[in-house]
Amino acid sequence: MTEMAAGTTTSSEPLPRAKTDLLPLLIVPALALLALPFVGSGSTWVTLTVAGLAMGMMIFLMASGLTLVFGLMDIINFGHGVFISLGAYATLIILGPLAGWAQADSVWLNLGLLALCILAAMGVTGIVGAVFERIIVRPVYGSHLKQILVTMGGLIVAEQAIHAIWGASPIPIPLPETLRGAFIIGDVIMERYRVVAVGIGLIVFIGMQLLLNRTRIGLLIRAGVENPEMVEALGYRIRRLFVSVFVAGSALAGLGGVMWAFYRQTLTAGMGMEVMVLVFIVIIIGGLGSVGGCFVGSILVALVANYVGFIEPKLALISNILVMALVLIWRPQGLFPVARR
Amino acid sequence: MSTSPTLPLAFDEARKSGGFLSSLLSSDFPRSRILTFILLTILVVLAATPFLFSGSQPLSTAAKICVFIVLVASYDLLLGYTGIVSFAHTMFFGIGGYGIAIALERLGATWSSVAIGLLAALCLSALLAVAIGLLSLRVRAIFFSMITLAVASAMAVLASQLSGITGGEDGLSFQLPFELRPAFKLFSEPVMGVAVNGRLIAYYLLFFVALIMFLLLLRIVNSPFGRVLQAIRENEFRAEALGYRVVAYRTMASVISALIATVAGALIALWLRYNGPDTTLSFSIMIDILLMVVIGGMGTMYGAVIGATLFVLAQSYLQVLMDAASKALAGVPLLPNLVHPDRWLLWLGALFIISVYAFPGGIVGRLRQARQ
Amino acid sequence: MAEPLLQLSGVHTHIGPYHILHGVDFSIPASQLTVLLGRNGAGKTTTLRTIMGLWQASSGMIRFDGRDITKTSTPDIARAGIGYVPESMAIFTDLTVRENIVLAARSGPVEPARLDWMLGLFPALKRFWNLPAGNLSGGQKQMLAIARAIAEPRRLLLIDEPTKGLAPVMVRSMIEAFKALKASGETILLVEQNFYAASALGDNVIVMDDGRIVHSGAMREMVEDKTLQQRLLGLSLDAHQ
Numbered sequence: 001m002t003e004m005a006a007g008t009t010t011s012s013e014p015l016p017r018a019k020t021d022l023l024p025l026l027i028v029p030a031l032a033l034l035a036l037p038f039v040g041s042g043s044t045w046v047t048l049t050v051a052g053l054a055m056g057m058m059i060f061l062m063a064s065g066l067t068l069v070f071g072l073m074d075i076i077n078f079g080h081g082v083f084i085s086l087g088a089y090a091t092l093i094i095l096g097p098l099a100g101w102a103q104a105d106s107v108w109l110n111l112g113l114l115a116l117c118i119l120a121a122m123g124v125t126g127i128v129g130a131v132f133e134r135i136i137v138r139p140v141y142g143s144h145l146k147q148i149l150v151t152m153g154g155l156i157v158a159e160q161a162i163h164a165i166w167g168a169s170p171i172p173i174p175l176p177e178t179l180r181g182a183f184i185i186g187d188v189i190m191e192r193y194r195v196v197a198v199g200i201g202l203i204v205f206i207g208m209q210l211l212l213n214r215t216r217i218g219l220l221i222r223a224g225v226e227n228p229e230m231v232e233a234l235g236y237r238i239r240r241l242f243v244s245v246f247v248a249g250s251a252l253a254g255l256g257g258v259m260w261a262f263y264r265q266t267l268t269a270g271m272g273m274e275v276m277v278l279v280f281i282v283i284i285i286g287g288l289g290s291v292g293g294c295f296v297g298s299i300l301v302a303l304v305a306n307y308v309g310f311i312e313p314k315l316a317l318i319s320n321i322l323v324m325a326l327v328l329i330w331r332p333q334g335l336f337p338v339a340r341r
Numbered sequence: 342m343s344t345s346p347t348l349p350l351a352f353d354e355a356r357k358s359g360g361f362l363s364s365l366l367s368s369d370f371p372r373s374r375i376l377t378f379i380l381l382t383i384l385v386v387l388a389a390t391p392f393l394f395s396g397s398q399p400l401s402t403a404a405k406i407c408v409f410i411v412l413v414a415s416y417d418l419l420l421g422y423t424g425i426v427s428f429a430h431t432m433f434f435g436i437g438g439y440g441i442a443i444a445l446e447r448l449g450a451t452w453s454s455v456a457i458g459l460l461a462a463l464c465l466s467a468l469l470a471v472a473i474g475l476l477s478l479r480v481r482a483i484f485f486s487m488i489t490l491a492v493a494s495a496m497a498v499l500a501s502q503l504s505g506i507t508g509g510e511d512g513l514s515f516q517l518p519f520e521l522r523p524a525f526k527l528f529s530e531p532v533m534g535v536a537v538n539g540r541l542i543a544y545y546l547l548f549f550v551a552l553i554m555f556l557l558l559l560r561i562v563n564s565p566f567g568r569v570l571q572a573i574r575e576n577e578f579r580a581e582a583l584g585y586r587v588v589a590y591r592t593m594a595s596v597i598s599a600l601i602a603t604v605a606g607a608l609i610a611l612w613l614r615y616n617g618p619d620t621t622l623s624f625s626i627m628i629d630i631l632l633m634v635v636i637g638g639m640g641t642m643y644g645a646v647i648g649a650t651l652f653v654l655a656q657s658y659l660q661v662l663m664d665a666a667s668k669a670l671a672g673v674p675l676l677p678n679l680v681h682p683d684r685w686l687l688w689l690g691a692l693f694i695i696s697v698y699a700f701p702g703g704i705v706g707r708l709r710q711a712r713q
Numbered sequence: 714m715a716e717p718l719l720q721l722s723g724v725h726t727h728i729g730p731y732h733i734l735h736g737v738d739f740s741i742p743a744s745q746l747t748v749l750l751g752r753n754g755a756g757k758t759t760t761l762r763t764i765m766g767l768w769q770a771s772s773g774m775i776r777f778d779g780r781d782i783t784k785t786s787t788p789d790i791a792r793a794g795i796g797y798v799p800e801s802m803a804i805f806t807d808l809t810v811r812e813n814i815v816l817a818a819r820s821g822p823v824e825p826a827r828l829d830w831m832l833g834l835f836p837a838l839k840r841f842w843n844l845p846a847g848n849l850s851g852g853q854k855q856m857l858a859i860a861r862a863i864a865e866p867r868r869l870l871l872i873d874e875p876t877k878g879l880a881p882v883m884v885r886s887m888i889e890a891f892k893a894l895k896a897s898g899e900t901i902l903l904v905e906q907n908f909y910a911a912s913a914l915g916d917n918v919i920v921m922d923d924g925r926i927v928h929s930g931a932m933r934e935m936v937e938d939k940t941l942q943q944r945l946l947g948l949s950l951d952a953h954q
Contacts, residue, residue: 076483076486078486136694139698140697140698144482144483145420145424145425145426146697148426148486149426149631149635149693149697150694150697150698152628152631153690153691153693153694153697154694156628156632156686156687156689156690156693157687157690157691157694160684160686160687160690161687163683163684163687164675164678164679164681164684164687165675165678168683216815216816219808219812219815219816220816222805222807222808223805223807223808223816225807226805226806226807227803227805229767229787229803230799230803230805231816232767232786232787232788232791233765233767233787233791233797233799233803234791234816234817234819234861235788235789235791235792235819236788236819237786237788238788273624276490277490277491277494277495280487280490280491281487281491283487284480284484284487284488288483314502317495317498317499317502318495318499320491320495321491321492321495324488324491325476328476328480328484332480333480338807
């Protein structure tokens with residue numbers, strides 16, 4: 001026995017300090033403050049920040065499911081984008097019969113319409129997610145190469161299926177009446193829809209945090225991300241847990257798709273894959289498997305894109321890549337690395 | 342593999358007697374009668390296309406097949422032989438195309454412009470490939486695919502935004518050097534009924550460069566370097582333990598693959614006398630490449646030939662077939678939509694998924710199995 | 714003798730291309746502590762993982778309490794009443810000590826009496842109750858890992874090298890804890906390289922080498938028979954002392 005472990009049980013030993021890693025959390029406010037002098041005007045800065053937050057929340061919605069699925073089962077789903085598109089197209093199920101609600105000058109009818117669209121989208125993407133998991137993903141556990149290939153295949157087929165069902169040309173969708181326009185407070189302009197998006201994003205984030213930290217299911221998910229094998233050795237059937245998380249992740253992507261669709265006000269089958277680039281950047285930055293990291297990463301990327309887009313538009317195109325490169329140089333495993341076996 | 346010293350004597354004899362052909366193919370034969378026949382057919386038809394078919398459509402299809410064989414084979418070096426999935430392959434393809442396009446447009450339609458454009462493109466590609474390799478060197482292997490996707494899409498946006506240089510969404514049209522223009526006639530009289538003009542010369546330039554590139558790739562994957570790549574693909578940790586620097590080998594494979602993709606990009610630009618985001622840079626081309634390499638057969642090189650030929654032909658002619666099917670099914674709900682000519686990718690996508698599951702060796706693997 | 718609680722007969726296990734277990738036969742009687750000895754790479758950990766269903770036996774049979782569990786899935790093996798403490802301890806570092814225990818008690822909240830008993834065995838855990846388990850020291854993690862395995866009543870505990878890397882004082886308190894566990898009637902299969910700890914605890918001993926069982930019998934015999942020790946365990950174990 002040469003190794004001296006520090007594990008003595010004498011009562012004089014001080015309590016170990018809780019390791020809290022706040023540094024990455026500070027980046028976002030620090031960045032926002034840093035941008036202020038470059039932007040110049042305070043009101044413009046607020047507008048940019050709110051817009052960035054809204055964008056960040058939408059990316060978070062679309063990315064959160066993917067990062068959990070990866071963390072839990074070591075599955076990388078390149079077809080995740082198709083759930084975003086599918087969620088967006090699912091709004092048509094509601095927007096068709098209830099077109100009147102969108103034109104009504106009533107906040108409640110408009111928000112109700114949005115809620116119904118979200119419900120429909122999450123239902124459709126959840127069901128398709130379950131099928132996708134069964135047919136596409138399940139046979140290729142354990143091989144990243146095959147996962148990437150086969151989920152890309154799933155993406156191709158599903159995108160084509162969207163074309164076959166809803167047609168290949170872009171479909172315009174109306175933003176409900178009262179969500180158009182902007183709140184104007186002094187010089188500050190905040191688009192209403194973006195404020196709604198921030199609200200929904202926050203609700204989902206807080207809900208996920210509560211679920212993960214306060215419930216048994218959440219405990220299981222967190223434990224499973226860290227060591228799925230031990231979770232099984234404790235008698236839990238992790239397969240079932242994983243399917244539920246996959247379905248929930250797909251439904252969240254569907255929710256993100258609805259928000260993204262109303263933001264763009266146009267539907268295309270490729271819209272999910274287009275935004276996947278951002279989603280991947282975000283989950284790499286956040287640390288694969290970390291919901292908190294995904295949240296911080298989303299906001300970080302969106303804010304940087306907005307500030308840089310305002311200050312030096314040409315640079316905005318590659319700002320995401322630069323953020324990713326810088327983060328990876330600082331922390332090769334992402335902002336919040338997830339401990340694994 | 343075929344150069345292994347433990348192979349049966351008969352095989353070795355065959356190799357010796359193979360002589361020139363063997364060294365040309367780096368002793369990596371198709372190893373299936375049907376496959377050999379198909380490959381020979383493709384080779385002969387491609388070589389004789391100008392004399393077999395009339396009109397510009399077949400020649401363009403043949404040229405596209407040549408270019409895609411090189412592009413897909415260079416991707417196979419990465420995916421099939423090294424076991425890494427990159428989504429940046431079209432980026433290098435695009436760089437080749439833009440290199441030629443920008444040089445010929447800016448510096449005039451001369452051969453030295455072609456050389457300058459190609460050289461600049463090769464340098465940029467090598468640089469980018471090394472940069473991506475170094476960035477992903479620090480991170481987990483699974484990040485590589487995502488990082489390449491991000492970088493490639495940023496480059497695509499960049500190319501469409503920097504319209505002063507790249508022509509933006511419209512792309513760049515340019516003049517070819519005089520010897521490659523249709524107006525140039527090598528002989529005053531037609532040969533076997535075909536006028537030997539600049540267009541024909543351009544085709545054969547494409548054909549032979551493609552052939553050389555393919556044989557070069559065959560040589561690379563059958564070299565000691567190629568074997569190390571395959572060892573890494575099979576067991577990264579063992580290869581590392583044996584003393585091979587895995588990251589260095591992977592980066593090297595990325596660079597070689599990127600350079601050859603760049604050449605393919607230059608070829609397609611020369612053929613089309615145009616380069617734009619849709620012909621070389623778009624993500625849908627990346628998906629096409631994936632389909633071709635997987636359906637043809639990963640890690641076989643010959644799969645690239647089969648995959649590219651099949652795909653380009655399907656792109657041009659499958660739609661005709663589906664159109665007929667769609668019309669025949671008119672009246673049935675949804676079905677006509679599924680066999681609508683624009684939905685051909687749906688079926689290739691399904692074939693792709695089935696290939697990954699059931700035939701990891703694609704068509705080539707299947708044919709080789711049937712032989713045993 | 715009554716039917717053994719756990720019985721392995723002719724178990725072969727392959728991991729990828731490697732053939733690790735070459736026909737392992739042994740049985741574990743109830744309410745006793747059996748020590749599995751052997752040098753590194755002998756197949757001890759593989760044996761535990763195969764029993765737990767984390768690796769599939771390619772042939773042979775594993776019977777637990779009269780039931781064939783060779784092809785049973787890991788969660789179902791755990792539910793049958795086998796608790797497992799892997800060599801890596803596999804503590805969920807992101808969860809607090811309390812959450813680790815809560816999760817381990819699958820069938821419901823831990824009974825107060827059991828909790829008191831557990832915390833009596835490992836008093837250190839009480840002090841770190843609400844801290845992330847990642848902050849614990851190596852020895853404390855080991856305690857948590859064992860506490861997790863006994864968070865609800867189990868019929869058999871599989872414990873992989875609990876004294877590995879621990880300071881001597883820690884090894885001694887671990888041995889005390891195991892003595893207490895034994896006294897309460899638990900059946901334990903303990904993988905151990907530390908012969909001092911093994912001889913202090915074991916009722917029975919099984920020795921493995923090269924994926925095969927080379928000896929099994931009472932621990933007392935082995936402790937008394939120096940030549941047997943020398944032959945089976947050689948110098949490698951003495952070096953550990």
